[in-house]
Amino acid sequence: MLVVQKFGGSSVANAERVMNVARIVTDTYKQGNDVVVVVSAQGDTTDDLIEKAKEINPRASKREMDMLMASGEQISISLLAMAIDALGFPAISLLGWQAGFSTDSKYSSARIKRVDPERIRAELDKKRIVVVAGFQGLNKYDDITTLGRGGSDTSAVAIAAAMKADLCQIYTDVEGVYTADPRKVENAQKLPEITYDEMLELATSGAQVLNNRSVEMAKKYSVELEVLSSLKKATGTKVKEVIEMEKMLIKGVAKDAGVARVSIVGLPDSPGVAFKVFSRVAQAHITVDNILQSVGRDGTKDIAFTVPAGSGEDAVEALKEFCEMKGAKELRCDTDVAKISIVGAGMETHEGVAADMFEALADANINIQTISSSEIRISVLVAKEDADRAVAAVHRHFFG
Amino acid sequence: MLVVQKFGGSSVANAERVMNVARIVTDTYKQGNDVVVVVSAQGDTTDDLIEKAKEINPRASKREMDMLMASGEQISISLLAMAIDALGFPAISLLGWQAGFSTDSKYSSARIKRVDPERIRAELDKKRIVVVAGFQGLNKYDDITTLGRGGSDTSAVAIAAAMKADLCQIYTDVEGVYTADPRKVENAQKLPEITYDEMLELATSGAQVLNNRSVEMAKKYSVELEVLSSLKKATGTKVKEVIEMEKMLIKGVAKDAGVARVSIVGLPDSPGVAFKVFSRVAQAHITVDNILQSVGRDGTKDIAFTVPAGSGEDAVEALKEFCEMKGAKELRCDTDVAKISIVGAGMETHEGVAADMFEALADANINIQTISSSEIRISVLVAKEDADRAVAAVHRHFFG
Numbered sequence: 102m103l104v105v106q107k108f109g110g111s112s113v114a115n116a117e118r119v120m121n122v123a124r125i126v127t128d129t130y131k132q133g134n135d136v137v138v139v140v141s142a143q144g145d146t147t148d149d150l151i152e153k154a155k156e157i158n159p160r161a162s163k164r165e166m167d168m169l170m171a172s173g174e175q176i177s178i179s180l181l182a183m184a185i186d187a188l189g190f191p192a193i194s195l196l197g198w199q200a201g202f203s204t205d206s207k208y209s210s211a212r213i214k215r216v217d218p219e220r221i222r223a224e225l226d227k228k229r230i231v232v233v234a235g236f237q238g239l240n241k242y243d244d245i246t247t248l249g250r251g252g253s254d255t256s257a258v259a260i261a262a263a264m265k266a267d268l269c270q271i272y273t274d275v276e277g278v279y280t281a282d283p284r285k286v287e288n289a290q291k292l293p294e295i296t297y298d299e300m301l302e303l304a305t306s307g308a309q310v311l312n313n314r315s316v317e318m319a320k321k322y323s324v325e326l327e328v329l330s331s332l333k334k335a336t337g338t339k340v341k342e343v344i345e346m347e348k349m350l351i352k353g354v355a356k357d358a359g360v361a362r363v364s365i366v367g368l369p370d371s372p373g374v375a376f377k378v379f380s381r382v383a384q385a386h387i388t389v390d391n392i393l394q395s396v397g398r399d400g401t402k403d404i405a406f407t408v409p410a411g412s413g414e415d416a417v418e419a420l421k422e423f424c425e426m427k428g429a430k431e432l433r434c435d436t437d438v439a440k441i442s443i444v445g446a447g448m449e450t451h452e453g454v455a456a457d458m459f460e461a462l463a464d465a466n467i468n469i470q471t472i473s474s475s476e477i478r479i480s481v482l483v484a485k486e487d488a489d490r491a492v493a494a495v496h497r498h499f500f501g
Numbered sequence: 502m503l504v505v506q507k508f509g510g511s512s513v514a515n516a517e518r519v520m521n522v523a524r525i526v527t528d529t530y531k532q533g534n535d536v537v538v539v540v541s542a543q544g545d546t547t548d549d550l551i552e553k554a555k556e557i558n559p560r561a562s563k564r565e566m567d568m569l570m571a572s573g574e575q576i577s578i579s580l581l582a583m584a585i586d587a588l589g590f591p592a593i594s595l596l597g598w599q600a601g602f603s604t605d606s607k608y609s610s611a612r613i614k615r616v617d618p619e620r621i622r623a624e625l626d627k628k629r630i631v632v633v634a635g636f637q638g639l640n641k642y643d644d645i646t647t648l649g650r651g652g653s654d655t656s657a658v659a660i661a662a663a664m665k666a667d668l669c670q671i672y673t674d675v676e677g678v679y680t681a682d683p684r685k686v687e688n689a690q691k692l693p694e695i696t697y698d699e700m701l702e703l704a705t706s707g708a709q710v711l712n713n714r715s716v717e718m719a720k721k722y723s724v725e726l727e728v729l730s731s732l733k734k735a736t737g738t739k740v741k742e743v744i745e746m747e748k749m750l751i752k753g754v755a756k757d758a759g760v761a762r763v764s765i766v767g768l769p770d771s772p773g774v775a776f777k778v779f780s781r782v783a784q785a786h787i788t789v790d791n792i793l794q795s796v797g798r799d800g801t802k803d804i805a806f807t808v809p810a811g812s813g814e815d816a817v818e819a820l821k822e823f824c825e826m827k828g829a830k831e832l833r834c835d836t837d838v839a840k841i842s843i844v845g846a847g848m849e850t851h852e853g854v855a856a857d858m859f860e861a862l863a864d865a866n867i868n869i870q871t872i873s874s875s876e877i878r879i880s881v882l883v884a885k886e887d888a889d890r891a892v893a894a895v896h897r898h899f900f901g
Contacts, residue, residue: 154580154583157516157583164593169580172572172575175568175572176550178568179572180569183558184557186558186562187561193564220643243599244599
């Protein structure tokens with residue numbers, strides 16, 4: 102079996118943890134598997150490098166930042182290869198470009214264009230454990246690029262897809278995907294399985310277990326994922342196309358506190374107004390969610406939507422001129438809100454899931470500001486101070 | 502003019518020093534020159550990386566050590582490019598392989614096979630200051646190699662040779678090449694010029710200003726070198742083929758305390774004995790210097806020679822069996838010795854230089870154990886405790 106295993110920065114943070122990862126990897130190898138390991142930079146290394154750069158040039162070019170940051174994985178892959186060697190197993194470390202990662206040239210958030218696994222395959226044929234630097238690749242100018250946040254997950258899935266691996270294991274500091282954040286919600290349950298679509302909705306709703314680009318890629322190339330803990334030996338959560346526990350109505354409750362709500366009050370109720378609002382926001386490269394438009398009254402209407410917290414003021418800036426021109430009564434941005442979502446493929450075929458959620462919130466005396474939904478997700482906006490209580494109430498309602 | 506500038510680890514040890522280097526580099530650029538800068542890893546980075554490796558695997562493979570160590574220059578080149586950018590000048594950093602360094606596959610002490618400066622030239626054509634990672638290259642397997650001690654000096658000279666640069670400046674923490682170590686010898690004088698051969702003899706005699714591989718390469722390709730300080734603005738020392746101060750009899754006095762003396766007493770005085778001794782030492786890959794063979798007496802003779810301090814016991818080990826077989830009276834290794842050398846092309850045409858040196862030592866009541874010489878160097882072995890006094894006495898004799 103060909104297994105790709107990915108370990109994040111906290112899993113390789115120090116010598117002891119690197120040895121721990123080496124043990125997991127060699128256990129898999131000893132069972133007769135071909136093993137490719139993808140690692141991120143050691144947690145503290147990344148912070149140290151950013152600090153060094155800031156001291157010298159707070160507005161350093163992204164090209165040079167990528168050159169700097171990519172040294173982080175170079176350190177962790179060589180250390181892990183040394184650790185595997187210390188346990189008596191053959192290993193070789195490969196940088197992103199050596200492992201065949203070609204990307205576009207968008208420094209600091211590059212996209213993988215192609216993985217040519219020729220070198221990895223040659224090393225596996227020599228019965229070596231192959232340790233690959235995640236997060237990094239090479240562009241057409243032969244310059245080093247990095248993939249941006251969660252990039253190592255994407256690197257692992259890309260290798261698994263290119264090599265048609267049997268399994269891609271994402272080791273992290275939690276034991277799997279839970280019905281809610283287990284550090285905050287009592288009785289949060291670990292899910293044995295979840296579909297790609299559910300995982301995607303959870304990831305975009307604030308669950309920080311997996312990066313959504315990596316889930317999208319896994320879905321596209323049918324790579325079976327497993328999320329599990331590097332610190333505790335236990336079965337994790339499998340992410341795949343079809344799962345066997347459809348009887349579960351919803352899979353999880355997620356909170357996203359990183360949102361801002363933009364509201365425009367008293368816009369003239371004429372055709373094309375909404376289009377003009379959202380095209381202006383899109384031109385400012387701001388993603389929008391949870392759109393709410395009031396029913397027109399007195400010839401005016403209200404529009405509200407949520408954006409990532411960091412983009413709230415930018416959205417107001419992008420709309421200011423238009424709102425003044427149209428005579429809107431108010432344009433404002435609130436960041437004291439949070440988005441609570443429930444996700445589950447089961448809700449497609451069950452009525453009343455939304456009503457159940459709203460009932461749970463009403464019973465807890467929590468006011469719902471806006472509502473949005475997809476086929477397998479319902480999200481509501483609530484006051485930030487109510488957010489944790491809202492998650493607990495909804496989770497209790499669905500999971501007892 | 503095309504100028505190659507090299508800065509060592511201590512010259513880029515922290516943010517302040519990196520900015521200082523950026524100022525030197527941009528000053529050269531502002532004068533209308535094309536500038537290629539070669540840098541080593543930040544001093545503390547190298548130590549940190551070695552520490553990390555030791556913690557995990559004290560006998561790590563050299564291939565993985567090279568992968569690890571090469572991250573050091575990756576950090577310093579990106580930081581220096583950021584610093585140059587912060588001063589408002591265009592810069593780009595290049596790793597060893599991006600700058601075209603091909604080496605053999607002797608990990609941790611690789612030799613440069615070829616420098617293909619195509620990418621560097623393209624960047625210079627764009628009017629950029631090019632910052633190149635010293636000390637590293639790529640072998641035929643597309644794996645990263647490092648050049649070993651003093652490797653960045655060699656990298657700089659190799660680029661200067663490949664690009665036919667007008668000047669290769671080696672910035673360091675001393676102001677140039679001195680007639681003796683200025684931290685230890687009063688009145689040590691900075692030399693305005695020195696020949697390649699003299700510099701080579703000084704480098705192999707314990708002067709730590711320049712790595713001798715880099716001087717050999719500079720001589721071979723007629724690269725004009727200049728050694729100067731990165732911390733103090735002052736003219737340094739030029740190293741070239743022909744210099745104008747031949748009137749100076751000797752150029753410097755050097756001390757090498759890193760030697761051991763191996764002695765064999767009472768070997769049978771038969772043909773081929775010396776050959777057998779030194780072929781055994783050579784088979785153990787130990788370099789030998791200062792050979793002394795006594796005149797035969799009573800059918801036996803004595804042989805003594807010096808080796809690098811770390812190889813003393815290995816040399817004894819390599820000779821033990823042979824000495825027992827031949828019935829030698831004694832085989833021993835002394836490390837309480839130091840080699841004192843004077844170097845100067847002038848001694849080729851002047852008699853009495855050796856006598857002058859021995860007189861100075863005799864006046865200081867220092868015993869000479871063995872003597873060796875080349876055309877432009879005379880070395881003597883003295884007790885380690887006398888070494889600094891010996892340097893001072895000889896220096897005073899020649900330089901007043």
